[in-house]
Amino acid sequence: MTADVTYAPDRIGYRYGVADDNYSKGYHRGQDVREKGPRGGSVVTQVDAIDDGVVVYVGRPNSLLEATVVIDTGRAEGRFESHSHMADVCVSVRDRVTSGQRLGRNAGMDERPGFIDGPHDHVTITDRLDGAWMTWVGEYDPLPFMQAAYARATAPASPSPNPLEDDTMLMLKINSPSGPHLCSLSTGVFRHFIPEDPTDKIMRLSRIQDDWQDVELSELPALLRTYGCDLAIWDLQGDKFVVLDPLDGSVKSGNMWSAANAARAGVAQVKVTSEQTRAYLAKLTKS
Numbered sequence: 001m002t003a004d005v006t007y008a009p010d011r012i013g014y015r016y017g018v019a020d021d022n023y024s025k026g027y028h029r030g031q032d033v034r035e036k037g038p039r040g041g042s043v044v045t046q047v048d049a050i051d052d053g054v055v056v057y058v059g060r061p062n063s064l065l066e067a068t069v070v071i072d073t074g075r076a077e078g079r080f081e082s083h084s085h086m087a088d089v090c091v092s093v094r095d096r097v098t099s100g101q102r103l104g105r106n107a108g109m110d111e112r113p114g115f116i117d118g119p120h121d122h123v124t125i126t127d128r129l130d131g132a133w134m135t136w137v138g139e140y141d142p143l144p145f146m147q148a149a150y151a152r153a154t155a156p157a158s159p160s161p162n163p164l165e166d167d168t169m170l171m172l173k174i175n176s177p178s179g180p181h182l183c184s185l186s187t188g189v190f191r192h193f194i195p196e197d198p199t200d201k202i203m204r205l206s207r208i209q210d211d212w213q214d215v216e217l218s219e220l221p222a223l224l225r226t227y228g229c230d231l232a233i234w235d236l237q238g239d240k241f242v243v244l245d246p247l248d249g250s251v252k253s254g255n256m257w258s259a260a261n262a263a264r265a266g267v268a269q270v271k272v273t274s275e276q277t278r279a280y281l282a283k284l285t286k287s
C-alpha cells in the first residue's frame with residue numbers, strides 16, 4: 001500500500017542543509033517536495049499537510065517564499081510546519097487539518113517557480129510560527145517528520161481485536177436440505193449463526209444485507225480451506241446444518257471455530273452424522 005501524499009519518498013527533492021550561497025544562511029533551510037515530469041523538470045503537484053494540526057498562518061511572508069501556509073502541529077519539538085511557493089491555497093487560518101490533507105498546490109511552470117527547483121513544496125519545520133522566514137531562528141530537518149508521517153500513513157491497519165469486524169469477512173448463505181444457514185467466514189474463523197442469535201447482531205456483522213453469498217453445502221470444505229479454517233467441523237444433524245465445536249462435538253453458535261481449537265480436541269472425537277462430513281474428516285486426518 002502506498003499513501004498518495006506529496007511527501008512520499010520518491011518525491012523528496014532538494015535536501016535540507018545543502019550548502020548554497022543563494023540563501024542568506026548559506027544553506028537550504030527547508031526540504032523540497034516535488035514530482036519529476038517526463039522531461040526531468042518538476043511538474044505541478046498538490047501540497048499536503050505532513051502532520052495533524054491547526055492552520056495558523058496563510059500569507060506571503062516575502063517574495064522568496066511566496067504564498068505560505070503554516071500549521072501548528074503541537075509537537076514538543078518542531079511545532080510549526082510551513083509550506084511555501086504555493087499557487088492556490090485551499091485552507092484558512094483556524095482550519096483543523098489532518099496528515100495528508102490537501103492544503104493547495106505548487107506554483108505551476110508558467111507561474112513564478114520556487115527559487116531553486118521549479119515548482120515544489122518548500123517545507124520548513126521550526127519552533128516558531130514565523131520560523132520559516134525569520135532566518136535567525138533555528139530549524140529542523142523536515143525529512144524525518146515526513147518519513148514518520150509516511151510510515152504512519154502506509155502502516156498496515158492493526159488487526160481488529162474482534163475478528164468479526166474484519167473487512168475481509170464473507171457472509172455466507174449456505175444452502176442445505178433444511179434450508180439456508182447464515183455463516184460468516186474470515187481468515188481462520190468460521191461462525192455459524194443459529195436462530196437464537198439476535199437478528200440485529202447478525203445484520204450488524206454483515207453491514208450490507210445484499211452481501212450474503214449463496215453457497216452450496218458441498219462447496220463449504222473448499223471455502224473453509226481457502227480461509228485457513230481447515231479443521232472447522234460442519235455437519236448435518238437431524239436434517240439440520242450445524243457447526244460442531246471441535247472441543248467436544250457439541251452444536252454451538254456464537255463461537256469461533258479455529259484450526260487451533262480443533263487441533264487441541266482432535267477431530268476424531270467429534271461425532272458426525274452425515275456421510276459428507278465423515279468423508280471430509282477422513283480426508284483431513286489422512287493428510
Ligand SMILES: [Zn+2]
Nearest residue numbers: 030031032122
Ligand atoms: Zn526549498
